[in-house]
Amino acid sequence: MLQAGGGGGGGGVALPCFEEKWPVMRGVVVRLLQQEAVSQRDWQELFYCVHQVCLWDERGAAKVRDALQADVVGFIRAAAARVLSHHDEHALLAAYIAEWRRFFAQCRYLPTPFRQLETALLNKTSSSTSTSTSSSAASPSPSASASSTSGAGANANANSTSSASNASHQLAHKRPPHDDALVRKLMLDSWNHTIFHDIKQRLQDAAMRLVHAERNGEAFDAQLVIGVRESYVNLCSNPDDKLQIYKENFEAAYIQATEQFYKLKANEQLQANGVQAYMKYADNKLQEEESRAQRYLEPGSRSVTLLTRCCENVLIGAHLPTLLAECAPLIRAGETQQLHLMFRLLNRVPDGIQPMLQDLEAHIVSAGLADMVAAADIITQDSEKYVERLLELFRKFSTLIKDAFQDDSRFVTARDKAYKCIVNDTTVFKLELPSSINNRGNKSTIPESKCPELLANYCDMLLRRTPLSKRLTSEQIEARLKDVLLVLKYIENKDVFMRYHKAHLTRRLILDSSADSEKEEDMVDWLREVGMPAEYVNKLARMFQDIKVSEDLNNLFKNSTTRHDAINIKILNAGAWARGSDRVSVSLPVELEDYIPEVEEFYKKKHSGRKLQWYHHMSNGTITFANAVGRFDLDVTTFQMAVLFAWNERPQERITYENLRLATELSDPELRRTLWSLVASPKLKRQLLLYEPSVQASKDFIENTHFWINQEFALIKNGKPQRRGKINLINRLQLSTEKSQIEDNHSIVQLRILRTQEAIIKILKMRKRISNSALQIELIDILKNMFLPTKKMIKEQLEWLIEQKYMRRDDDDINTFIYMA
Template sequence: MSLLKSQFIFENAWPCMRPIILKLLKQEPVTQAEWQDLFYSVHQVCLDEKGPPKLRDALKEDIMDFIKQAQQRVMAHQEEQALLKAYIAEWRKFFTQCNYLPTPFRQLEASLRGKTSTSMQKKNQPDESIVRKLMLDSWNQSIFNDIKQRLQDSAMRLVRTERNGEVFDSQLVIGVRESYVNLCSNTSDKLEIYRNNFEAAYIEATEAFYWVKAPEQLSLYGVEKYMRYAETKLKEEELRAQKYLEPNSASVQLLMERCVKVLVANFRTAILAECPRMIQQHQTEKLRLMLKLMDRVPEGVTPMLVDLEEHIATAGLDDMMAAVDIITQDSEKYVERLLDLFRRFSTLVKEAFDDDPRFLTARDKAYKLVVNDSSVFKLDLPVRQGAGGTSLIPPAPIIGTIASLGSGINSKPANNNNGQPESKCPELLANYCDMLLRKTPLSKKLTSDEIESKLRDVLLVLKYVQNKDVFMRYHKAHLTRRLILDTSADSEKEENMVEWLREVGMPADYVNKLARMFQDIKVSQDLNQQFKEQCRAAIADSINIKILNAGAWARGSERVTVSLPLQLEDYIPEVEEFYKKKHSGRKLQWYHHMSNGTITFSNQVGRFDVDVTTFQMAVLFAWNQRPLEKISYENLRLATELPDPELRRTLWSLCAFPKIKRQLIVADPPTHSPKDFSQATKFWVNQEFAIVKNGKLQKRGKINLVGRLQLSTERSKEEDNQSIVQLRILRVQEAIIKILKMRKKITNSQLQTELVDILKNMFLPSKKMIKEQIEWLIEHKYIRRHDNDINTFVYMA
């Protein structure tokens, strides 16, 4: 009985419902009464269990009939654009109804799904409308499948005509895409149909177009014009893709990746082959364009970075070698050359690569090679370090207090067998700083701001120097000389330089020692004033003393014995007695090679004041009682008690001082170097010595023969280099212990990495040096190897 009732309800309701449904499908007007009747009829049909399936099937049949009629109207058009227009018009009308028609059938959908609790609906996403899905699936299965390929091909041909410069209605392609996007009824992947069909076809068609066009362009116009072509087409395709592809998807990115591949990556070798030439010729606009293209290709920029590094290293070294005769004789020209190279390469990176961090890093790496290259200037550190103790005897100009320096870990340094030549750049940078900070013709012609600017330039180059400890060693020696001889051009700049060194990351212990030197000089000035107030007037007018602390002024140069003139010997006991009253328990040590004075020299020409070193003074005073005699080399050695190397150098400075035309001392036989002096060589005072200005002899005047002899002995260079190596050994050992104290246990590779990180601001330790110091520390039981792994080290408390 219920079955008959169900059939009766559906059969009576459907004839009333169908006309309204057809009107809705055809977008014809529906009255409010008809709309309400449709809701009621659906409700009546759904009251019975058998009614909903019958209603769904009948609805599907009418929808399919409507779609077939629409298909016939579309297929009636043979011309491509007319076909697309007809399809898009039919689709848009149908798709609009997909949003309206399901509304009266909500109860049907609920009946077909089964009862769903309100709580479940709130908890989960609402289900896709069954009627809407039915409509979309029906369209997809019939008209869309039948003409899908034709639609797709037509749309792609229209896009191709646009690439060839023709104009068409872009809405045709956009409409086709919209149908692909909206047709999908899969709620988990709304773009499935679009992605598998339209997107894939669009990308393939684009790739196929440029697969033919790109090689033609490269062959016809060459790399430079092709790069402009590729950049233009990439921009065009990106704009076109934003118009024709689905915006809320990854389509544009996928297309651009394929375009980059076919337009750029496929010709990467040919494009990059031009990079070295463009860099060399400073073709910045073309390099900028090349970077834009290669930046789109994975690892595409890497060869450009290599080319830039090679260019900077090669051009920089070639430039230095071309001027080797000039720069080897003049530290100012050497530093200016380095700075000019840095500015030139920085300008290239800015103009061609817009200061891209990757290219700045490449510039820094290559410039560091130039700065640290040892082919132009070479500093040979000793191959083997002596096994003596590490306590150093500090210098002092006339008098210095001696303090014992701690020896750190190593009281007997291990041998250093590196023997690798290093760049002399840090030494020359220190020399240049000295020229700027000392009273020189260079510093006198520059303003204070110009000197500061040039010092800042030095610090810029210093940033790239690997062996910064060498710079600090020479900078400290020059500073010592300037402070002792009172030759600083600007004391404020001197102290500022120390702070600038701190700012650029120089090791704190180095910088602190420099700062202490200024404090010592100020304390020494007070002591000197007190000494003058307490001693005889004759002494006060003729002597100045500097008493300095060993901790700040320490260096490895040996003290040199010399027999002082009696006039100086008389002062020493008084100075020592004065100091003992001030500081009991401290010992003074005289450093005569750092002392200087002024003597009055008289001959038949005139009377001259001559600034001389203590060694020069000792030699000249040998003639004080016998001014006209000739004295042999051997007798001068006995009279002065100077070591042979120092006596030779001192005599040579008096016989062949480069800045004067008439020398103070004459040697017989004449020689070409200090090594040519023999025991029998005779020396005598030149009675015709005079100061010559503008070709005229002067009867009065002052001349400085001190030159650059101060603080320098025959062995000082070798000792400086040895002390650098010795200090490096101590630094490596201290750093290893510091790391192991913190880590307790560490592998060899980790240790080397951390060690380089700690020491990089001073120097880069070689693997050989690290290995030797590890072995030394193991031997002396500071560390040990792990029982189960020889490449792991353990700290021994």
């Protein structure tokens, strides 16, 4: 410490300089570099000396920096000599890591006393700030000494001393957080240029050889590799990219060595062991390398991701065609474990999964259709077996997706697309629907899947009193109905299902043949939940309401007539029930004919202004048949009843076909169909009617074909005729005439045409102007829950709407349509 000299009136003051202070400072610096003990007094003295030189010596800061760098470089050169004295690779690495860790430890401590250097070199602070900063070094004497050497008066000195500790505390928080960065950078850069630059390649090569040895199963000290990596990471002094040296050297070398290693090994494994064994090898190595990378590469950086991507490219991407060639055979063989392994591997690389999806979709379509074709003889005759076969296929493919691909959404979508092809396929059986009905009356047909019709038949078997529904519990029936809804989701022409389902529901409600009325109403709710068109579902709901209203009317009618046990009327809304306006003319038995005026008169009293229309083809009844064998109750249709009553007054006579036609007034098609149900009922071993001459089908009946009552008719049970019994001859209640049955398919198409026109106008009203492609996308989205319109149908309806002035094409772009209000 320099003392101010006394003298006469204007004596000079000797200021502290670098040459005087550096020997004191250097001793502490050397001891710090060599990790020797430094007393608290020496440590605080170093702070103060740096402060004094930087404050009073104009070039002091630069001289301190240069001298410090010289001592640091000298220390590093000594360390380099010690490291390079080792010729063994492991010893070299161990020596380097030890020297580096020793040096790096001092990089955290040595810069602290030299914080003033950066501030002084950049001229960013005033002398008052410097004084306060020196006080923050926790040295009690520098404040007083600085005051005495400043030449200031006694009052100034007193003020400075009294406030020193307070100022020190306040400014300690305002100091920049990296004000020792200059010395730290100096030390790291010195290490980089003095030893690291010359030895880094040897370090890298040695570290990579150690990793290579580990990959080959050899033992070594993993801390050597970790130590090298840490030196690369901590050595960089670039504030913008702290990992620059590590990424440019260690990371790049590690990834390159990994790529070279597995390029050779992968080819050897694949050629020696085949694809399936190679997949296990690749999967194991990928897991190994990810675990190894977590140890040897810098955590928190992108190194592990880059290394993993490199391994994926070498082990999977380079052999992608070979791996994919094995996919289809594995799917066909149902090798779920191997497929899961392949999925796990190929999911790592771009576009690796897409070919697997295509293979899976192709397999499901081909295997599913082959299964359906093989069982065609069975499933075409039995809707239950058909639906069960479809559900079995769905469960089989779903299990494959779950076990092999963990229900990955992409594979589930592929399954759905393929299953949709199976459900809507027309190979096994098909429904011929007109493709269009244009204004010229020309008609052409295209095949559609018959699956909707068979699904509706299966629902009917579950909801009606049948042997199937009787042997199942309520929970089992519900589960099977839910299965039907599952298949229904994949059907394109849902409008066909709804038409047949409504027909079956009509029969069940009219004949009171539902097994469970609650299940009937539940089914309507489930159809709504799965997205069936609201207008269809609402019509079904109205049918239940009509039945309840009709029951009330029937009770009132029975109370108003004395013959209440003989008749049960159902007065229903034609809009919800009828399938056509055509009614069948028939000469009813007198017993029924007498009721009609009475019912109509009763209804007029309840609802004035309404008109009843009688649909005799939807009616039925029970008659008692008596002969020498016994008495039997027969459930028959109104048409069957009209035919049988022709023998009511002459049971022994033979009646010709022509006379029966005159007696019943039935049309030729209806009479033939009714007679055939009485002469060739599959339920009866002894037919109710006999005829001659014998024919193969009802169309072969001629005018002189004779029919007569079988006086030996009886119900046969266990090979013996019964004296009493009841049998249902109605089978499937006829809901429409022969003519309307032929036109049913055309009405489906006509309704589709109207729905398509309606949807197009709805879109145009909203958009006002729309391109052809956008219109078709929106149109399909609206109609997909009913049916999928063909391109031909869309084109025809667009042209028709243009002709009718509902819309027009844009004058400048014929593919753009404009709404015309």
